[in-house]
Amino acid sequence: MPAARRMKGELSEADLLDALRRGDRQAFAAAIDRCGDTIYHVAYRLLGSREEAEDILQETFLQAFQHLKDFRGEARLCTWLYRIAYNLALMRLRRKEPETISIDQPILLENDEEVPRELFDWCCLPEEELLRAELRSVLDEAIRSLPTSLRIVFLLRDVEGLSTEEVAQILGISTDAVKTRLHRARMQLRERLSQYFAGELAGR
Amino acid sequence: MPRSKRCEEWLGQISLYLDGELAEHLCRELERHLVECPDCHVVFNTTRRTIELYRRYGRVSMPGEARERLFRTLNLDDLLRDESGSG
Numbered sequence: 464m465p466a467a468r469r470m471k472g473e474l475s476e477a478d479l480l481d482a483l484r485r486g487d488r489q490a491f492a493a494a495i496d497r498c499g500d501t502i503y504h505v506a507y508r509l510l511g512s513r514e515e516a517e518d519i520l521q522e523t524f525l526q527a528f529q530h531l532k533d534f535r536g537e538a539r540l541c542t543w544l545y546r547i548a549y550n551l552a553l554m555r556l557r558r559k560e561p562e563t564i565s566i567d568q569p570i571l572l573e574n575d576e577e578v579p580r581e582l583f584d585w586c587c588l589p590e591e592e593l594l595r596a597e598l599r600s601v602l603d604e605a606i607r608s609l610p611t612s613l614r615i616v617f618l619l620r621d622v623e624g625l626s627t628e629e630v631a632q633i634l635g636i637s638t639d640a641v642k643t644r645l646h647r648a649r650m651q652l653r654e655r656l657s658q659y660f661a662g663e664l665a666g667r
Numbered sequence: 668m669p670r671s672k673r674c675e676e677w678l679g680q681i682s683l684y685l686d687g688e689l690a691e692h693l694c695r696e697l698e699r700h701l702v703e704c705p706d707c708h709v710v711f712n713t714t715r716r717t718i719e720l721y722r723r724y725g726r727v728s729m730p731g732e733a734r735e736r737l738f739r740t741l742n743l744d745d746l747l748r749d750e751s752g753s754g
């Protein structure tokens with residue numbers, strides 16, 4: 464089995480970090496393969512373009528590998544990298560869209576924004592049925608429609624499967640804020656998908 | 668929307684429920700409500716399905732070419748062939 468893949472599979476967090484600090488090149492490759500997908504995903508969902516996602520991917524690893532000594536191991540290596548990527552993407556987003564509300568500020572919501580309106584029950588339709596309805600582009604569009612502060616929480620928690628604590632560390636917000644935002648994100652996505660499926664699939 | 672204040676309160680709890688963070692006795696009460704209230708039942712089921720669909724289809728991974736360019740930028744090109752799956 465090739466070395467980098469072996470490393471990725473077998474190296475513990477501590478060993479990987481030691482190897483990185485020694486400047487072990489295979490450890491650098493292993494870190495990319497361990498954390499790169501999520502970094503790319505975060506950047507892509509925040510910035511909306513593959514080119515910019517790749518820029519952030521590069522900037523993140525360049526910056527991280529230059530500043531490895533700043534990483535004290537208080538979080539997982541990937542968590543630290545995700546935080547760097549998130550901050551780089553956010554900086555770029557603010558340059559692009561200065562009006563973007565600060566992610567740290569409480570989100571102002573219309574009172575009824577979370578009240579479900581569409582009650583078409585698509586939950587148990589077979590997947591082929593949903594897939595026929597161009598599912599992927601529907602999912603993409605729905606998640607894009609979320610405010611940044613909700614979108615990032617949803618993708619880290621529900622799509623990437625990170626823990627509430629880890630997401631709180633990455634975003635620099637409280638775990639309660641993560642939970643609140645996750646719930647709002649889910650409700651808004653549910654509403655979007657329900658409207659879509661109701662239009663496409665209801666009354667067949 | 669013919670739903671009561673109680674429904675809104677229960678729907679506010681479904682994320683905690685789905686994440687296993689709702690207190691045991693509240694779980695039982697919520698479950699009872701879902702049996703009795705078709706509207707909340709739909710919202711609950713479609714929320715769960717929404718999460719499932721995103722888990723399965725919502726992920727975006729680093730493309731093989733992006734990975735290659737990253738390896739080159741970091742002078743790791745010689746290690747590229749070590750991961751054949753993403754080319």
Ligand SMILES: [Zn+2]
Nearest residue numbers: 674704706707
């Ligand atoms: Zn109800």
